[in-house]
Amino acid sequence: MKMQKSSWMLMVVLVAAFALAACGNVGGGGGASTTIEIASDGENLAYDKKEFTVPAGQTITLTFKNVSTAQQHNLVIVKGGEDVAAKVNDEGINAGPPDFLPADRTNIIAATKMLGPGGSETLTFTAPAPGTYVFLCTYPAHYAGGMKGVMTVVSP
Ligand SMILES: [Cu+2]
Secondary structure: OHHHHHHHHHHHHHHHHHHHHHOOEOOOOOOOEEEEEEEEOOOOOOEOOOEEEEEOOOEEEEEEEOOOOOOOEOOEEEOOOHHHHHHHHHHHHHHOOOOOOOOOOOOEEEEOOOEOOOOEEEEEEEOOOOEEEEEEOOOOOOOOOOOEEEEEEEOO
8 A cells, every 4th residue: 555655656746747847847957947938818817827837946937928918917926825815916006006016025936027018027036845826917906807826836
């Protein structure tokens, strides 16, 4: 029974590793860096990726592109789930334009500035401990409209 469980875990790890490699892991030679690309989903209040997975402790290079022709968007990864995302969203809206981001970054892992149509920004950050972390757009009404996703951090 114990061996069966280990085999199952090994398979899960292998599948996760393969998925990461397929998602654009750079180099592949034991490199400690992962590249992620996310765009807004046309004119919808959504990202084109609802989730992505990265290994804990690795340097993540994430490029967010606003492909909308009319709307402003940012991408903010918070240190927690929906409860933390809702808090950061409220704080961002209270902080106001141009970036709709709270001055206190305690609950934020990484955040782009507010990007106009066609804008993009690349963030570099270290993936935190294994777990799930919500990312969202803090432009007023966008998070409530569904502009969010989940970053899953797995053990390296
Ligand atoms: Cu937005």
